[in-house]
Amino acid sequence: MKATSGPLPTGADWTYEVKWDGMRILAFVEGGRLRLQSYNERDVTVSWPELAGLPATLPATAALLDGEVIATGSDGRPSFGRLQQRMHVANASEASRRAGEVPITYVVFDLLHLDGHDLTELALTDRRRLLDQLVDPGPAWRLSPLHDDGPALVAATTEQGLEGVVAKRRRSLYDAGKRTRDWVKVKVRHRQEMVVGGWLSGEGVRAGRIGALLVGYHEQAGDGSALTFAGKVGTGFTEPELERLGRLAADLATDECPFDPPPTGADRVIGAHWLRPELVAELAFAEWTGDGRLRHPSYLGLRTDKEASEVTRDG
Structure with missing residues (x-):
């Protein structure tokens, strides 16, 4: 329940x-x-x-x-x-x-x-x-x-x-x-489960590795619902978690953008590495913006107890 x-x-x-x-x-x-x-x-x-x-x-x-x-x-x-x-x-x-x-x-x-x-x-x-x-x-x-x-x-x-x-x-x-x-x-704290649909390379010591995750949610729970882009998260990662995410991302790599519609305009991402939308991340964030994006999100961890198809916007 x-x-x-x-x-x-x-x-x-x-x-x-x-x-x-x-x-x-x-x-x-x-x-x-x-x-x-x-x-x-x-x-x-x-x-x-x-x-x-x-x-x-x-x-x-x-x-x-x-x-x-x-x-x-x-x-x-x-x-x-x-x-x-x-x-x-x-x-x-x-x-x-x-x-x-x-x-x-x-x-x-x-x-x-x-x-x-x-x-x-x-x-x-x-x-x-x-x-x-x-x-x-x-x-x-x-x-x-x-x-x-x-x-x-x-x-x-x-x-x-x-x-x-x-x-x-x-x-x-x-x-x-x-x-x-x-x-x-x-x-009382803003938390949200999000589906990971891709990643961007980092800079400096994170060059060539995950610098930020691209995340989204389903409008309705269940298979077949579109994945709506909600922004990117680039903070909250530990070194061991970055290594684990890198291994998981390699197994889920795809040439097809999972977001519908794909990020455009201010959301446009250059050089994105797309993933099959199977990973579920738990995020903390400040608020939802007026255009439906996460403001100041921070990564807390992956949820292995939740199916990606069930992730919808929570409030």
Whole structure:
């Protein structure tokens, strides 16, 4: 179930949570075994070895949890950049090594199945009551706190530099795979997923390598929708990430511009290297311009848990 962007709804019908800056994960527990699945239905169990002990702590044989894996920075705030060091690892020994360097926490906020019972037709308040009884805080997992005062939580997340708030209607059912107005996300920092459609060479030490990514979004989710150009991003890259992006770009190179219409006029790019539009990047930015471009965007990392065909403009 996905939230819709919008203004903060208020009133007794709503409860509020922090919008965690991480990777959405479903945790399937059955007979003491754990399987972790990403938003795009990839098995990512091997990436998060510190969650292996979760099933043994649950007073249930089978359960399906929904939540967000986060990694915190030195300031204690969730950092998508740090999480990047973990989320693409598919080798068990490498994942264990990195778990010692970049610890994560699984923040659980919903319960969809319990011991053979489908809970998606229950109201959120009932699902949450069962979740509170099921999950105790552990070394790498905890529950997402609930708040009654939405405006106060927005003020607090703004002050602390967090990503935002999610408002959830207390009586809402869990409509799997759907984006609904029963969950509303309110971002206090501008963030946007973007499809990478090409790159420009850099200058100086980055000559011949990626200097900026050319990014865009689909007008509508789903295969076949045009990719609209939204600008270029040339900051936020670490040296290891530039090397990784370079390898990925080599595999996705194409002679065909993926943007429709191609960038022209003030957007015209000289010497662009076009890519098949398969990579999804997470960006921070100041604002949308009047002509639909990102102002002062900065690269945060690639999202391996999102399909490019689903990336649309978020507000």
